[in-house]
Structures are given as C-alpha cells and as structure tokens.
Amino acid sequence: GESVGLHLPTLSVQEGDNSIINCAYSNSASDYFIWYKQESGKGPQFIIDIRSNMDKRQGQRVTVLLNKTVKHLSLQIAATQPGDSAVYFCAERLNSGYSTLTFGKGTMLLVSP
Amino acid sequence: DGGITQSPKYLFRKEGQNVTLSCEQNLNHDAMYWYRQDPGQGLRLIYYSQIVNDFQKGDIAEGYSVSREKKESFPLTVTSAQKNPTAFYLCASSAISSTDTQYFGPGTRLTVL
Numbered sequence: 001g002e003s004v005g006l007h008l009p010t011l012s013v014q015e016g017d018n019s020i021i022n023c024a025y026s027n028s029a030s031d032y033f034i035w036y037k038q039e040s041g042k043g044p045q046f047i048i049d050i051r052s053n054m055d056k057r058q059g060q061r062v063t064v065l066l067n068k069t070v071k072h073l074s075l076q077i078a079a080t081q082p083g084d085s086a087v088y089f090c091a092e093r094l095n096s097g098y099s100t101l102t103f104g105k106g107t108m109l110l111v112s113p
Numbered sequence: 114d115g116g117i118t119q120s121p122k123y124l125f126r127k128e129g130q131n132v133t134l135s136c137e138q139n140l141n142h143d144a145m146y147w148y149r150q151d152p153g154q155g156l157r158l159i160y161y162s163q164i165v166n167d168f169q170k171g172d173i174a175e176g177y178s179v180s181r182e183k184k185e186s187f188p189l190t191v192t193s194a195q196k197n198p199t200a201f202y203l204c205a206s207s208a209i210s211s212t213d214t215q216y217f218g219p220g221t222r223l224t225v226l
Contacts, residue, residue, distance in 0.1 A: 034215075036217075043205075043217035046216060100161060103156040104155055106155060
C-alpha cells in the first residue's frame, strides 16, 4: 500500500549546523502533513504542520517545505542543538476531511557538541 | 495541566494473560487512537475512536480490543490472542477538525515474559 517514507534513516550533524530531514509521500491526494519529534522512551511531540495549499511554513528554528510536484516534504532545523537529537517522523493525512494519519519509519538525528 | 496520560509506564505480562493499558485525556478531544511501535519501525494504528461508544479497527487490530465509554478515556486490552505483544504502545487524541493534529501520550512499554 501507499505509505510515507524517508530518504535517510540517520543524520549526523555538528552543533550549530542546519539540519534537513527529508520525507517522500506517495499519495497525491494527501492534504495535510505533520512532523513529530520522538526522544528515546517518550511519545512523539508535535513540531510543525503544513496543509497542501501551502509550500512553506516556519516555526521557531524549524521550517517545513512541501513540494507537491515531486511529493516531497522536508524539515529544516536551524542552528541544531544537542537537545534536537531524536527520531523525527513525518505523517500524512490521506484524504480531506476526517481520516487517520500514516506515519513514516523515522529519521534519527544525532547532534554532536 | 492539560494533556494525555498513559499508565502504567512499564507493564510485564505472562503468556496467556490479558492486560489493559490506560489512556486518559483532558483536552476535550473527540477522537482517540492507539498505536503500536516496534524498534526501528514507524507507528502502526491498532484502533481509533471518533466518538463515544464507537470505534474502528486500524491496520493491526487482531489480538486487541478497546472500549470508549467516556470521552476522556480509551483503554486498550492486549489479549492472549496477540502473538507478539511486546512493544511500545502509544495513545493519541485529536480534535476533529480540518487539521486533525494528533497529540501523543508518554507511552506504555509492554513486555511479555
């Protein structure tokens, strides 16, 4: 079946670098996307979301970019800190209106001091 | 202090036993969800409920059961029919809206002895 996927399972960066985590989605009908951060042994934490009628959305130190032409989603973290080390998941909602989310397997971000 | 609580944090079960995982939310959310997470895997949907006294099977419902007698509570029972129950279980809730952002609890780690 169609599912959300990630290009890189592990990303290692130095503190202060900018990080980019990528996600490919396969369903062109998906209309809503979310990025979550999950620290070891904890539940996922909402980071930022974006609707399909937008191509960019910014939060505090994070930016999500959506390219519907190639069905690609990315999360950019500016000035990455050791506390950003975690697994990052993207999720998509497959249809407009109420439906469940489909999650990718996640990317591990490792930030070295 | 609003949020989603899950208990217990760790749970051990002997083979052949049923166990019930608790999930409570005080966010006044209509929808609640149960996911299973295995190491290196994304989240897989077990059951979800959009309204009290109603729930639907997710992708991996076999061996699990739920109830939704109150808006704020959505307990999950892992039955003896679930052949591989050792996993990290996550509960989430969302308001039924155009965005449906799901917020997660801290999780319960279930280990079968």
